[in-house]
Amino acid sequence: MRWLRRNAVVLAGAASLVYLLLPNAVVMLFSFNKPAGRFNYEWRTFSTDAWTDPCGVADMCGSLALSLQIGLLATVFATAFGTFAAFALARYRFRGKGTGNALIFLPMAMPEVVMGASLGTLFLNTRVAFGFVTILIAHIMFCLSFVVVAVKARVMSMDPRLEEAARDLYAGPVQTFLRVTLPLAAPGIAAGAMLSFALSFDDFIITQFNAGPSTVTFPVFVWGAAQRGVPVQVNVIGTAMFLIAVAIVLGGRIASGRRRRQA
Template sequence: MTRSKHVDFWKNSLIGLVFVFLYLPILVIIVFSFNTSKLNILFKGFTFKWYALVFHNVQIMSALENTLIVGIISTALATIIGTLGAIGMQKYNFPGKAILDKVLYIPIVIPEVVLGIALLSIYSLAGIPLSLFSLILAHVTFCIPFVVLTVRSRLVGIDQTLEEAALDLGATPLKAFIQVLLPLLIPGIISGAGFSFALSIDDVIISFFTTGPASTTFPLQVYAMVKTGITPEINAISTLMMLVIVVGIAANAIFQVSKLKRSKRK
Protein backbone atom coordinates (compact mmCIF):
# COMPACT_ATOMS: atom_id res chain seq x y z
CA MET A 1 0.00 0.00 0.00
CA THR A 2 2.83 2.38 0.93
CA ARG A 3 4.70 1.51 -2.27
CA SER A 4 1.56 2.18 -4.31
CA LYS A 5 1.16 5.62 -2.71
CA HIS A 6 4.83 6.34 -3.35
CA VAL A 7 4.44 5.46 -7.05
CA ASP A 8 1.28 7.57 -7.30
CA PHE A 9 3.08 10.52 -5.71
CA TRP A 10 5.92 10.46 -8.23
CA LYS A 11 3.53 9.85 -11.11
CA ASN A 12 1.34 12.80 -10.13
CA SER A 13 4.42 14.96 -9.56
CA LEU A 14 5.74 14.12 -13.02
CA ILE A 15 2.37 14.89 -14.62
CA GLY A 16 2.25 18.17 -12.70
CA LEU A 17 5.74 19.14 -13.89
CA VAL A 18 4.76 18.39 -17.49
CA PHE A 19 1.69 20.63 -17.21
CA VAL A 20 3.76 23.40 -15.60
CA PHE A 21 6.35 23.12 -18.38
CA LEU A 22 3.64 23.29 -21.06
CA TYR A 23 1.31 25.94 -19.69
CA LEU A 24 3.40 28.23 -17.46
CA PRO A 25 4.99 30.02 -20.47
CA ILE A 26 1.50 30.57 -21.92
CA LEU A 27 0.31 32.02 -18.61
CA VAL A 28 3.35 34.34 -18.50
CA ILE A 29 2.59 35.58 -22.03
CA ILE A 30 -1.03 36.30 -21.12
CA VAL A 31 -0.14 38.11 -17.88
CA PHE A 32 2.58 40.29 -19.43
CA SER A 33 0.33 41.24 -22.35
CA PHE A 34 -1.45 43.48 -19.82
CA ASN A 35 1.77 44.94 -18.37
CA THR A 36 2.19 48.72 -18.46
CA SER A 37 5.95 48.34 -18.84
CA LYS A 38 7.62 47.42 -22.13
CA LEU A 39 10.04 45.15 -20.30
CA ASN A 40 9.00 41.54 -19.69
CA ILE A 41 10.74 41.42 -16.33
CA LEU A 42 8.39 42.84 -13.70
CA PHE A 43 4.65 43.35 -13.84
CA LYS A 44 4.19 47.06 -13.02
CA GLY A 45 0.52 47.64 -13.79
CA PHE A 46 -2.58 46.60 -15.72
CA THR A 47 -3.44 48.07 -19.12
CA PHE A 48 -5.21 47.28 -22.41
CA LYS A 49 -3.07 49.70 -24.40
CA TRP A 50 -1.04 46.97 -26.13
CA TYR A 51 -4.21 45.40 -27.50
CA ALA A 52 -5.29 48.80 -28.82
CA LEU A 53 -1.88 49.22 -30.47
CA VAL A 54 -2.23 45.84 -32.17
CA PHE A 55 -5.56 46.77 -33.76
CA HIS A 56 -4.22 50.18 -34.82
CA ASN A 57 -0.98 48.79 -36.26
CA VAL A 58 -1.32 49.08 -40.06
CA GLN A 59 1.41 46.52 -40.75
CA ILE A 60 -0.16 43.89 -38.50
CA MET A 61 -3.65 44.44 -39.90
CA SER A 62 -2.36 44.29 -43.48
CA ALA A 63 -0.43 41.09 -42.73
CA LEU A 64 -3.51 39.58 -41.09
CA GLU A 65 -5.61 40.46 -44.15
CA ASN A 66 -3.04 38.81 -46.44
CA THR A 67 -2.99 35.72 -44.23
CA LEU A 68 -6.77 35.34 -44.34
CA ILE A 69 -6.88 35.88 -48.11
CA VAL A 70 -4.15 33.30 -48.72
CA GLY A 71 -5.62 30.87 -46.18
CA ILE A 72 -9.17 30.98 -47.54
CA ILE A 73 -8.24 30.80 -51.24
CA SER A 74 -5.54 28.14 -50.84
CA THR A 75 -7.80 26.05 -48.59
CA ALA A 76 -10.67 26.21 -51.10
CA LEU A 77 -8.43 25.23 -54.03
CA ALA A 78 -6.59 22.52 -52.10
CA THR A 79 -9.87 21.06 -50.83
CA ILE A 80 -11.42 20.86 -54.31
CA ILE A 81 -8.30 19.47 -56.01
CA GLY A 82 -7.44 17.17 -53.11
CA THR A 83 -10.97 15.75 -52.85
CA LEU A 84 -11.18 15.01 -56.57
CA GLY A 85 -7.67 13.56 -56.47
CA ALA A 86 -8.51 11.32 -53.51
CA ILE A 87 -11.62 9.98 -55.28
CA GLY A 88 -9.66 9.35 -58.47
CA MET A 89 -6.80 7.63 -56.63
CA GLN A 90 -9.15 5.45 -54.61
CA LYS A 91 -11.72 4.44 -57.24
CA TYR A 92 -9.81 4.20 -60.50
CA ASN A 93 -6.77 2.35 -61.82
CA PHE A 94 -4.53 4.02 -64.40
CA PRO A 95 -0.91 3.79 -65.57
CA GLY A 96 1.53 5.31 -63.10
CA LYS A 97 -0.94 5.27 -60.20
CA ALA A 98 1.54 3.62 -57.82
CA ILE A 99 4.22 6.20 -58.63
CA LEU A 100 1.79 9.11 -58.32
CA ASP A 101 0.61 7.72 -54.99
CA LYS A 102 4.16 7.94 -53.63
CA VAL A 103 5.03 11.29 -55.23
CA LEU A 104 1.84 12.86 -53.89
CA TYR A 105 3.03 12.67 -50.30
CA ILE A 106 6.50 14.14 -50.88
CA PRO A 107 5.45 17.60 -49.58
CA ILE A 108 4.45 15.94 -46.30
CA VAL A 109 7.72 14.13 -45.62
CA ILE A 110 10.37 16.55 -46.93
CA PRO A 111 11.49 19.50 -44.76
CA GLU A 112 9.61 22.74 -45.41
CA VAL A 113 12.83 24.60 -46.11
CA VAL A 114 13.58 22.20 -48.99
CA LEU A 115 10.09 22.63 -50.42
CA GLY A 116 10.36 26.41 -50.05
CA ILE A 117 13.69 26.53 -51.91
CA ALA A 118 12.34 24.20 -54.62
CA LEU A 119 9.27 26.38 -55.18
CA LEU A 120 11.41 29.53 -55.24
CA SER A 121 13.63 27.94 -57.90
CA ILE A 122 10.59 27.00 -60.00
CA TYR A 123 9.18 30.53 -59.73
CA SER A 124 12.53 31.96 -60.79
CA LEU A 125 12.78 29.67 -63.83
CA ALA A 126 9.15 30.29 -64.82
CA GLY A 127 9.43 34.04 -64.32
CA ILE A 128 6.67 34.13 -61.70
CA PRO A 129 7.03 37.23 -59.47
CA LEU A 130 6.83 36.80 -55.71
CA SER A 131 3.40 38.03 -54.63
CA LEU A 132 0.17 36.80 -53.06
CA PHE A 133 -0.36 34.66 -56.18
CA SER A 134 2.95 32.84 -55.73
CA LEU A 135 2.21 32.41 -52.03
CA ILE A 136 -1.25 30.96 -52.69
CA LEU A 137 0.24 28.59 -55.27
CA ALA A 138 2.83 27.41 -52.74
CA HIS A 139 0.24 26.87 -50.01
CA VAL A 140 -2.02 24.93 -52.36
CA THR A 141 0.96 22.72 -53.26
CA PHE A 142 1.71 21.63 -49.70
CA CYS A 143 -1.93 21.51 -48.55
CA ILE A 144 -3.24 19.18 -51.29
CA PRO A 145 -1.53 16.02 -49.92
CA PHE A 146 -3.11 16.55 -46.49
CA VAL A 147 -6.58 16.83 -48.06
CA VAL A 148 -5.97 13.72 -50.19
CA LEU A 149 -4.80 11.77 -47.14
CA THR A 150 -7.80 12.82 -45.04
CA VAL A 151 -10.43 12.22 -47.73
CA ARG A 152 -8.93 8.88 -48.79
CA SER A 153 -9.01 7.64 -45.21
CA ARG A 154 -12.72 8.51 -45.20
CA LEU A 155 -13.28 6.80 -48.56
CA VAL A 156 -11.80 3.55 -47.27
CA GLY A 157 -14.56 3.28 -44.66
CA ILE A 158 -17.43 3.92 -47.11
CA ASP A 159 -19.36 0.97 -48.51
CA GLN A 160 -18.88 1.24 -52.28
CA THR A 161 -22.03 -0.82 -52.91
CA LEU A 162 -24.13 2.21 -51.87
CA GLU A 163 -23.04 4.13 -54.96
CA GLU A 164 -23.39 1.02 -57.11
CA ALA A 165 -26.95 0.54 -55.82
CA ALA A 166 -27.80 4.12 -56.76
CA LEU A 167 -26.49 3.51 -60.28
CA ASP A 168 -28.51 0.29 -60.53
CA LEU A 169 -31.64 2.23 -59.56
CA GLY A 170 -31.19 4.58 -62.50
CA ALA A 171 -29.17 7.44 -61.06
CA THR A 172 -26.53 9.03 -63.27
CA PRO A 173 -22.90 8.85 -62.07
CA LEU A 174 -23.00 12.58 -61.25
CA LYS A 175 -26.26 12.26 -59.32
CA ALA A 176 -24.99 9.20 -57.44
CA PHE A 177 -21.84 11.12 -56.51
CA ILE A 178 -23.71 14.23 -55.31
CA GLN A 179 -26.52 12.48 -53.44
CA VAL A 180 -24.76 9.35 -52.13
CA LEU A 181 -20.98 9.64 -52.01
CA LEU A 182 -20.50 13.36 -51.33
CA PRO A 183 -22.64 13.49 -48.13
CA LEU A 184 -20.63 10.57 -46.74
CA LEU A 185 -17.38 12.36 -47.60
CA ILE A 186 -18.34 15.65 -45.94
CA PRO A 187 -16.67 14.87 -42.55
CA GLY A 188 -13.41 13.98 -44.30
CA ILE A 189 -13.60 17.02 -46.57
CA ILE A 190 -14.24 19.35 -43.62
CA SER A 191 -11.35 17.80 -41.68
CA GLY A 192 -9.02 18.18 -44.67
CA ALA A 193 -10.12 21.78 -45.23
CA GLY A 194 -9.65 22.63 -41.55
CA PHE A 195 -6.22 21.02 -41.53
CA SER A 196 -5.23 22.93 -44.68
CA PHE A 197 -6.44 26.25 -43.30
CA ALA A 198 -4.54 25.72 -40.04
CA LEU A 199 -1.36 24.85 -41.94
CA SER A 200 -1.73 27.85 -44.25
CA ILE A 201 -2.31 30.56 -41.65
CA ASP A 202 0.46 29.18 -39.42
CA ASP A 203 3.15 28.69 -42.06
CA VAL A 204 6.40 30.65 -41.81
CA ILE A 205 9.15 28.80 -43.69
CA ILE A 206 7.48 28.23 -47.07
CA SER A 207 5.90 31.69 -46.92
CA PHE A 208 9.34 33.19 -46.28
CA PHE A 209 10.65 31.81 -49.59
CA THR A 210 7.57 32.34 -51.77
CA THR A 211 6.15 35.74 -50.82
CA GLY A 212 7.17 39.25 -51.83
CA PRO A 213 7.84 42.31 -49.66
CA ALA A 214 4.38 43.73 -50.41
CA SER A 215 2.54 40.57 -49.36
CA THR A 216 3.81 39.78 -45.87
CA THR A 217 1.70 37.33 -43.88
CA PHE A 218 0.80 37.51 -40.20
CA PRO A 219 3.26 34.80 -39.03
CA LEU A 220 6.09 36.48 -40.97
CA GLN A 221 5.20 39.86 -39.48
CA VAL A 222 5.23 38.43 -35.95
CA TYR A 223 8.54 36.68 -36.67
CA ALA A 224 10.05 39.98 -37.85
CA MET A 225 8.83 41.71 -34.68
CA VAL A 226 10.19 38.96 -32.41
CA LYS A 227 13.70 39.36 -33.87
CA THR A 228 13.93 42.81 -32.28
CA GLY A 229 12.81 41.53 -28.87
CA ILE A 230 9.70 40.30 -27.06
CA THR A 231 7.38 43.21 -26.25
CA PRO A 232 3.94 43.37 -24.59
CA GLU A 233 2.53 44.02 -28.07
CA ILE A 234 3.79 40.61 -29.21
CA ASN A 235 2.37 39.09 -26.01
CA ALA A 236 -0.98 40.69 -26.86
CA ILE A 237 -0.86 39.23 -30.39
CA SER A 238 -0.07 35.77 -28.98
CA THR A 239 -2.89 36.05 -26.45
CA LEU A 240 -5.39 37.02 -29.15
CA MET A 241 -4.27 34.07 -31.29
CA MET A 242 -4.74 31.70 -28.36
CA LEU A 243 -8.16 33.22 -27.66
CA VAL A 244 -9.27 32.54 -31.23
CA ILE A 245 -8.11 28.92 -30.92
CA VAL A 246 -9.88 28.43 -27.58
CA VAL A 247 -13.11 29.94 -28.95
CA GLY A 248 -12.87 27.67 -31.99
CA ILE A 249 -12.33 24.56 -29.86
CA ALA A 250 -15.20 25.55 -27.54
CA ALA A 251 -17.53 26.18 -30.48
CA ASN A 252 -16.64 22.80 -31.97
CA ALA A 253 -17.21 21.08 -28.62
CA ILE A 254 -20.62 22.76 -28.23
CA PHE A 255 -21.54 21.75 -31.78
CA GLN A 256 -20.51 18.12 -31.19
CA VAL A 257 -22.45 17.94 -27.90
CA SER A 258 -25.60 19.42 -29.46
CA LYS A 259 -25.25 17.05 -32.42
CA LEU A 260 -24.94 14.08 -30.04
CA LYS A 261 -28.03 15.20 -28.11
CA ARG A 262 -30.06 15.53 -31.32
CA SER A 263 -29.00 12.06 -32.45
CA LYS A 264 -30.05 10.59 -29.08
CA ARG A 265 -33.48 12.24 -29.33
CA LYS A 266 -34.02 10.66 -32.73
Protein backbone atom coordinates (compact mmCIF):
# COMPACT_ATOMS: atom_id res chain seq x y z
CA MET A 1 0.00 0.00 0.00
CA ARG A 2 2.86 2.36 0.76
CA TRP A 3 4.31 1.66 -2.68
CA LEU A 4 0.93 2.41 -4.32
CA ARG A 5 0.56 5.69 -2.43
CA ARG A 6 4.12 6.70 -3.34
CA ASN A 7 3.63 5.97 -7.06
CA ALA A 8 -0.05 6.84 -7.40
CA VAL A 9 0.63 9.88 -9.59
CA VAL A 10 2.94 7.92 -11.92
CA LEU A 11 0.44 5.07 -12.22
CA ALA A 12 -2.41 7.49 -12.92
CA GLY A 13 -0.35 9.21 -15.61
CA ALA A 14 0.58 5.90 -17.22
CA ALA A 15 -3.05 4.75 -17.18
CA SER A 16 -4.11 8.04 -18.82
CA LEU A 17 -1.50 7.63 -21.57
CA VAL A 18 -2.63 4.05 -22.21
CA TYR A 19 -6.24 5.21 -22.43
CA LEU A 20 -5.32 8.00 -24.87
CA LEU A 21 -3.12 5.83 -27.10
CA LEU A 22 -5.32 2.72 -27.12
CA PRO A 23 -7.42 3.89 -30.13
CA ASN A 24 -4.19 4.54 -32.06
CA ALA A 25 -3.01 1.03 -31.25
CA VAL A 26 -6.30 -0.44 -32.49
CA VAL A 27 -6.10 1.56 -35.74
CA MET A 28 -2.49 0.43 -36.21
CA LEU A 29 -3.41 -3.22 -35.56
CA PHE A 30 -6.35 -3.23 -37.98
CA SER A 31 -4.24 -1.64 -40.71
CA PHE A 32 -2.72 -5.14 -41.07
CA ASN A 33 -6.08 -6.88 -41.17
CA LYS A 34 -7.70 -8.54 -44.19
CA PRO A 35 -11.44 -8.31 -43.57
CA ALA A 36 -13.86 -10.80 -45.07
CA GLY A 37 -16.35 -8.12 -46.16
CA ARG A 38 -16.61 -4.38 -46.44
CA PHE A 39 -16.33 -3.62 -42.71
CA ASN A 40 -12.97 -3.72 -40.95
CA TYR A 41 -14.37 -4.28 -37.45
CA GLU A 42 -13.30 -7.87 -36.71
CA TRP A 43 -9.83 -9.35 -36.90
CA ARG A 44 -9.59 -12.03 -39.57
CA THR A 45 -6.01 -12.58 -40.74
CA PHE A 46 -2.71 -10.72 -40.90
CA SER A 47 -2.01 -9.06 -44.24
CA THR A 48 0.17 -6.26 -45.63
CA ASP A 49 -1.94 -5.77 -48.77
CA ALA A 50 -3.23 -2.37 -47.63
CA TRP A 51 0.30 -1.13 -46.89
CA THR A 52 1.61 -2.21 -50.29
CA ASP A 53 -1.30 -0.48 -52.05
CA PRO A 54 -2.45 2.48 -49.91
CA CYS A 55 -4.10 4.17 -52.90
CA GLY A 56 -6.08 1.11 -53.89
CA VAL A 57 -9.38 2.82 -53.05
CA ALA A 58 -10.70 5.24 -55.65
CA ASP A 59 -10.40 8.96 -54.80
CA MET A 60 -8.87 8.32 -51.36
CA CYS A 61 -5.36 9.53 -52.16
CA GLY A 62 -6.82 12.51 -54.01
CA SER A 63 -8.75 13.54 -50.92
CA LEU A 64 -5.65 12.94 -48.80
CA ALA A 65 -3.57 15.19 -51.06
CA LEU A 66 -6.26 17.88 -50.85
CA SER A 67 -6.29 17.71 -47.03
CA LEU A 68 -2.50 17.92 -46.90
CA GLN A 69 -2.50 20.91 -49.24
CA ILE A 70 -5.17 22.76 -47.27
CA GLY A 71 -3.51 21.86 -43.98
CA LEU A 72 -0.11 23.16 -45.07
CA LEU A 73 -1.50 26.41 -46.48
CA ALA A 74 -3.73 26.98 -43.46
CA THR A 75 -0.76 26.33 -41.18
CA VAL A 76 1.45 28.85 -43.01
CA PHE A 77 -1.12 31.64 -43.00
CA ALA A 78 -2.47 30.97 -39.49
CA THR A 79 1.05 30.76 -38.05
CA ALA A 80 2.13 34.02 -39.70
CA PHE A 81 -0.97 36.01 -38.73
CA GLY A 82 -1.17 34.39 -35.30
CA THR A 83 2.47 35.16 -34.50
CA PHE A 84 2.02 38.84 -35.38
CA ALA A 85 -1.15 39.03 -33.29
CA ALA A 86 0.49 37.26 -30.35
CA PHE A 87 3.42 39.70 -30.28
CA ALA A 88 1.02 42.64 -30.47
CA LEU A 89 -1.15 41.35 -27.62
CA ALA A 90 1.81 40.37 -25.42
CA ARG A 91 4.17 43.31 -25.98
CA TYR A 92 2.07 46.41 -26.68
CA ARG A 93 -0.69 48.41 -25.02
CA PHE A 94 -3.43 49.77 -27.23
CA ARG A 95 -7.11 50.58 -27.08
CA GLY A 96 -9.26 47.47 -27.40
CA LYS A 97 -6.55 45.07 -26.23
CA GLY A 98 -8.86 43.47 -23.65
CA THR A 99 -11.57 43.02 -26.25
CA GLY A 100 -9.05 41.52 -28.65
CA ASN A 101 -7.92 39.01 -26.02
CA ALA A 102 -11.52 38.01 -25.39
CA LEU A 103 -12.31 37.65 -29.09
CA ILE A 104 -9.27 35.40 -29.59
CA PHE A 105 -10.81 32.78 -27.31
CA LEU A 106 -14.24 32.80 -28.98
CA PRO A 107 -13.37 30.38 -31.84
CA MET A 108 -11.83 28.00 -29.27
CA ALA A 109 -14.88 28.08 -27.01
CA MET A 110 -17.48 28.18 -29.78
CA PRO A 111 -18.87 24.85 -31.06
CA GLU A 112 -17.53 24.02 -34.50
CA VAL A 113 -21.03 23.63 -35.91
CA VAL A 114 -21.78 27.27 -35.03
CA MET A 115 -18.59 28.55 -36.63
CA GLY A 116 -19.02 26.36 -39.70
CA ALA A 117 -22.62 27.43 -40.23
CA SER A 118 -21.74 31.11 -39.69
CA LEU A 119 -18.94 31.02 -42.23
CA GLY A 120 -21.13 29.13 -44.67
CA THR A 121 -23.82 31.81 -44.33
CA LEU A 122 -21.21 34.52 -44.88
CA PHE A 123 -19.98 32.89 -48.08
CA LEU A 124 -23.55 32.43 -49.31
CA ASN A 125 -24.45 36.08 -48.67
CA THR A 126 -21.30 37.31 -50.41
CA ARG A 127 -21.89 34.88 -53.31
CA VAL A 128 -18.49 33.19 -52.96
CA ALA A 129 -18.34 29.83 -54.71
CA PHE A 130 -17.81 26.97 -52.27
CA GLY A 131 -14.67 24.93 -52.79
CA PHE A 132 -10.96 24.99 -52.03
CA VAL A 133 -10.79 28.72 -51.21
CA THR A 134 -13.73 28.71 -48.79
CA ILE A 135 -12.33 25.69 -46.93
CA LEU A 136 -8.92 27.33 -46.69
CA ILE A 137 -10.36 30.60 -45.33
CA ALA A 138 -12.46 28.71 -42.79
CA HIS A 139 -9.49 26.64 -41.60
CA ILE A 140 -7.27 29.72 -41.25
CA MET A 141 -9.89 31.46 -39.11
CA PHE A 142 -10.38 28.34 -37.00
CA CYS A 143 -6.65 27.69 -36.42
CA LEU A 144 -5.69 31.32 -35.83
CA SER A 145 -6.80 31.40 -32.19
CA PHE A 146 -4.81 28.30 -31.26
CA VAL A 147 -1.64 29.77 -32.79
CA VAL A 148 -2.13 33.07 -30.95
CA VAL A 149 -2.56 31.32 -27.60
CA ALA A 150 0.52 29.10 -28.08
CA VAL A 151 2.81 31.90 -29.28
CA LYS A 152 1.51 34.43 -26.75
CA ALA A 153 2.27 32.09 -23.86
CA ARG A 154 5.83 31.71 -25.12
CA VAL A 155 6.34 35.45 -25.70
CA MET A 156 5.09 36.35 -22.23
CA SER A 157 7.62 33.95 -20.67
CA MET A 158 10.57 35.47 -22.56
CA ASP A 159 13.01 37.71 -20.69
CA PRO A 160 12.96 41.17 -22.33
CA ARG A 161 16.41 41.91 -20.90
CA LEU A 162 17.94 39.62 -23.53
CA GLU A 163 16.62 41.85 -26.30
CA GLU A 164 17.75 44.95 -24.40
CA ALA A 165 21.23 43.43 -24.13
CA ALA A 166 21.28 42.84 -27.89
CA ARG A 167 20.36 46.48 -28.53
CA ASP A 168 23.05 47.61 -26.08
CA LEU A 169 25.54 45.66 -28.20
CA TYR A 170 24.52 47.79 -31.22
CA ALA A 171 22.21 45.25 -32.83
CA GLY A 172 19.52 46.84 -34.97
CA PRO A 173 15.81 46.05 -34.68
CA VAL A 174 15.93 43.50 -37.50
CA GLN A 175 19.06 41.80 -36.12
CA THR A 176 17.56 41.67 -32.62
CA PHE A 177 14.37 40.11 -33.91
CA LEU A 178 16.08 37.53 -36.15
CA ARG A 179 18.91 36.55 -33.80
CA VAL A 180 17.30 36.88 -30.36
CA THR A 181 13.51 37.27 -30.38
CA LEU A 182 12.64 34.77 -33.10
CA PRO A 183 14.85 31.91 -31.76
CA LEU A 184 13.39 32.40 -28.28
CA ALA A 185 9.83 32.37 -29.62
CA ALA A 186 10.48 29.47 -32.02
CA PRO A 187 9.21 26.69 -29.69
CA GLY A 188 5.85 28.44 -29.28
CA ILE A 189 5.61 29.15 -33.00
CA ALA A 190 6.43 25.51 -33.82
CA ALA A 191 3.86 24.28 -31.31
CA GLY A 192 1.21 26.56 -32.79
CA ALA A 193 2.07 25.43 -36.33
CA MET A 194 1.87 21.73 -35.44
CA LEU A 195 -1.42 22.22 -33.62
CA SER A 196 -2.77 24.23 -36.55
CA PHE A 197 -1.90 21.52 -39.08
CA ALA A 198 -3.40 18.78 -36.92
CA LEU A 199 -6.65 20.69 -36.45
CA SER A 200 -6.91 21.56 -40.14
CA PHE A 201 -6.13 18.05 -41.39
CA ASP A 202 -8.57 16.45 -38.94
CA ASP A 203 -11.47 18.90 -39.30
CA PHE A 204 -14.78 17.61 -40.61
CA ILE A 205 -17.61 19.83 -39.31
CA ILE A 206 -16.34 23.20 -40.55
CA THR A 207 -15.20 21.61 -43.81
CA GLN A 208 -18.60 20.03 -44.39
CA PHE A 209 -20.32 23.41 -44.10
CA ASN A 210 -17.90 25.20 -46.43
CA ALA A 211 -16.93 22.59 -49.03
CA GLY A 212 -18.32 22.44 -52.52
CA PRO A 213 -19.97 19.33 -53.97
CA SER A 214 -16.77 18.30 -55.77
CA THR A 215 -14.32 19.21 -52.98
CA VAL A 216 -13.75 16.14 -50.79
CA THR A 217 -11.12 16.23 -48.07
CA PHE A 218 -9.86 13.12 -46.29
CA PRO A 219 -12.20 13.40 -43.24
CA VAL A 220 -15.17 13.93 -45.57
CA PHE A 221 -14.09 10.90 -47.59
CA VAL A 222 -13.88 8.76 -44.43
CA TRP A 223 -17.34 9.93 -43.35
CA GLY A 224 -18.79 8.98 -46.73
CA ALA A 225 -16.94 5.66 -46.82
CA ALA A 226 -18.18 4.74 -43.31
CA GLN A 227 -21.71 4.40 -44.69
CA ARG A 228 -20.55 1.69 -47.11
CA GLY A 229 -17.64 0.20 -45.15
CA VAL A 230 -14.36 1.88 -44.22
CA PRO A 231 -11.47 0.37 -46.27
CA VAL A 232 -8.34 -0.87 -44.56
CA GLN A 233 -6.32 1.83 -46.35
CA VAL A 234 -7.91 4.42 -44.06
CA ASN A 235 -6.24 2.70 -41.11
CA VAL A 236 -2.97 2.74 -43.04
CA ILE A 237 -3.18 6.52 -43.58
CA GLY A 238 -4.12 7.08 -39.93
CA THR A 239 -1.21 4.95 -38.73
CA ALA A 240 1.24 6.72 -41.04
CA MET A 241 0.10 10.17 -39.86
CA PHE A 242 0.39 9.09 -36.22
CA LEU A 243 3.90 7.70 -36.71
CA ILE A 244 5.03 10.84 -38.55
CA ALA A 245 3.71 13.02 -35.69
CA VAL A 246 5.51 10.88 -33.11
CA ALA A 247 8.74 11.04 -35.13
CA ILE A 248 8.54 14.86 -35.34
CA VAL A 249 7.96 15.18 -31.60
CA LEU A 250 10.76 12.76 -30.73
CA GLY A 251 13.10 14.50 -33.17
CA GLY A 252 12.36 17.85 -31.54
CA ARG A 253 12.99 16.44 -28.08
CA ILE A 254 16.29 14.86 -29.14
CA ALA A 255 17.46 18.07 -30.80
CA SER A 256 16.46 20.10 -27.76
CA GLY A 257 18.34 17.72 -25.46
CA ARG A 258 21.49 17.96 -27.57
CA ARG A 259 21.40 21.76 -27.55
CA ARG A 260 20.92 21.74 -23.77
CA ARG A 261 23.89 19.43 -23.24
CA GLN A 262 26.09 21.54 -25.53
CA ALA A 263 25.16 24.69 -23.63
